[in-house]
Amino acid sequence: MTLYRLDASIRVEGSHSRALADIVEEEWNAGRPDDTVVNRHVGVDPVPATAWPLAVQSLMAPADEERTLEQLDAVALAAHEVDLLLSADAALFAVPLYNFGVSQHFKAWVDLVITDPRMAGEAPATAGTPAVLAVVRGGFYGPGSPREGWDYATGWMQRILSEVWKFDLAVVEEEFTLVGVNPALDEFKDMAVELRAKAAQNARERGRSLVGRTA
Amino acid sequence: MTLYRLDASIRVEGSHSRALADIVEEEWNAGRPDDTVVNRHVGVDPVPATAWPLAVQSLMAPADEERTLEQLDAVALAAHEVDLLLSADAALFAVPLYNFGVSQHFKAWVDLVITDPRMAGEAPATAGTPAVLAVVRGGFYGPGSPREGWDYATGWMQRILSEVWKFDLAVVEEEFTLVGVNPALDEFKDMAVELRAKAAQNARERGRSLVGRTA
Numbered sequence: 001m002t003l004y005r006l007d008a009s010i011r012v013e014g015s016h017s018r019a020l021a022d023i024v025e026e027e028w029n030a031g032r033p034d035d036t037v038v039n040r041h042v043g044v045d046p047v048p049a050t051a052w053p054l055a056v057q058s059l060m061a062p063a064d065e066e067r068t069l070e071q072l073d074a075v076a077l078a079a080h081e082v083d084l085l086l087s088a089d090a091a092l093f094a095v096p097l098y099n100f101g102v103s104q105h106f107k108a109w110v111d112l113v114i115t116d117p118r119m120a121g122e123a124p125a126t127a128g129t130p131a132v133l134a135v136v137r138g139g140f141y142g143p144g145s146p147r148e149g150w151d152y153a154t155g156w157m158q159r160i161l162s163e164v165w166k167f168d169l170a171v172v173e174e175e176f177t178l179v180g181v182n183p184a185l186d187e188f189k190d191m192a193v194e195l196r197a198k199a200a201q202n203a204r205e206r207g208r209s210l211v212g213r214t215a
Numbered sequence: 216m217t218l219y220r221l222d223a224s225i226r227v228e229g230s231h232s233r234a235l236a237d238i239v240e241e242e243w244n245a246g247r248p249d250d251t252v253v254n255r256h257v258g259v260d261p262v263p264a265t266a267w268p269l270a271v272q273s274l275m276a277p278a279d280e281e282r283t284l285e286q287l288d289a290v291a292l293a294a295h296e297v298d299l300l301l302s303a304d305a306a307l308f309a310v311p312l313y314n315f316g317v318s319q320h321f322k323a324w325v326d327l328v329i330t331d332p333r334m335a336g337e338a339p340a341t342a343g344t345p346a347v348l349a350v351v352r353g354g355f356y357g358p359g360s361p362r363e364g365w366d367y368a369t370g371w372m373q374r375i376l377s378e379v380w381k382f383d384l385a386v387v388e389e390e391f392t393l394v395g396v397n398p399a400l401d402e403f404k405d406m407a408v409e410l411r412a413k414a415a416q417n418a419r420e421r422g423r424s425l426v427g428r429t430a
Binding site: 043044047048056100101104107108110114150156160164 | 225258259261262263264265267268271313314315316317319320322323325326329365367368370371374375379
């Protein structure tokens with residue numbers, strides 16, 4: 001069995017979303033020591049900004065119209081991304097919140113992937129595949145906080161993964177990862193430690209359950 | 216006076232967001248016949264996917280650490296985008312909903328622009344600038360509809376433009392633009408005609424008010 005892991009952090013060192021996903025992956029590796037992990041770092045090696053529009057142009061053009069080489073390349077890239085995703089039995093998406101919204105690189109990847117016929121429509125090839133989405137937010141967005149309602153990414157990612165692509169999805173969230181980085185947040189140090197421990201525990205449980213769900 | 220206009224549609228022909236923004240621009244030109252419009256087509260000429268991470272790396276590096284040429288180019292690109300935006304007295308953003316979320320190209324542009332010191336922090340250079348956001352959705356997302364709650368872009372764009380960048384913002388929305396394109400929606404033809412007429416009327420009023428607000 002294979003785990004597909006996508007990271008959308010633009011950082012390699014010090015990335016909290018990677019650290020959270022690492023815990024899930026540890027549990028996967030503990031439960032499936034002979035299996036492999038397919039990595040896709042869309043934050044470091046992003047899909048080009050032109051790929052999705054070109055793939056859409058190819059889709060929308062009449063059947064008898066010749067495609068440009070650029071369009072064919074974009075369609076091939078979409079197919080390659082989908083091949084990687086579908087090569088696995090389970091999936092792990094580690095995506096930070098950036099500027100209160102979705103990672104531009106994760107959105108670019110989703111837009112491109114959804115152009116492939118296997119991932120569009122009512123019966124996507126990922127239907128029923130167990131998956132974990134690990135979301136990390138620098139601030140705190142809980143009820144009553146000044147940022148309540150400012151997370152426009154998590155809900156969208158859940159819709160796409162769970163309702164459009166029909167993954168069997170579990171979500172792990174961590175907040176306040178900017179505590180310790182931004183001195184203005186120093187008063188929340190204890191709370192951040194607690195939130196991180198809780199997120200790590202959840203990630204561990206989700207990782208174990210991911211193994212169980214592919215049994 | 217100058218109007219800055221950003222289009223995020225990946226189409227040039229047949230784009231509903233462009234058509235809606237054209238109405239706003241017509242009113243601008245009628246009210247200010249001797250003024251110019253600065254155009255930025257981020258859906259057709261997108262910011263590279265690597266620009267924002269490079270600009271962030273440059274920002275985050277210690278002051279005495281040397282920047283790479285790539286990082287310096289990304290910082291210069293951010294500054295160029297902000298120069299264009301700030302060269303105008305009013306702004307018009309025409310952004311379609313794509314896959315229930317924000318345009319990847321608009322998000323990439325926002326991420327990059329926000330790295331510039333003039334657009335970050337509590338006193339962004341656009342504070343008080345009159346602006347119109349024209350949003351177009353292919354489906355219908357109204358209360359009670361199957362897609363209620365599926366628009367994850369408009370709320371985010373309003374937050375960024377109105378609350379983060381403090382534009383004096385008006386919003387024009389059009390829905391059901393896929394009626395006439397997707398045969399499954401043919402039963403909604405009359406409703407779509409009505410929605411379009413209403414959106415056009417709103418766009419005309421917002422365009423006039425944009426002229427008035429820069430008087």
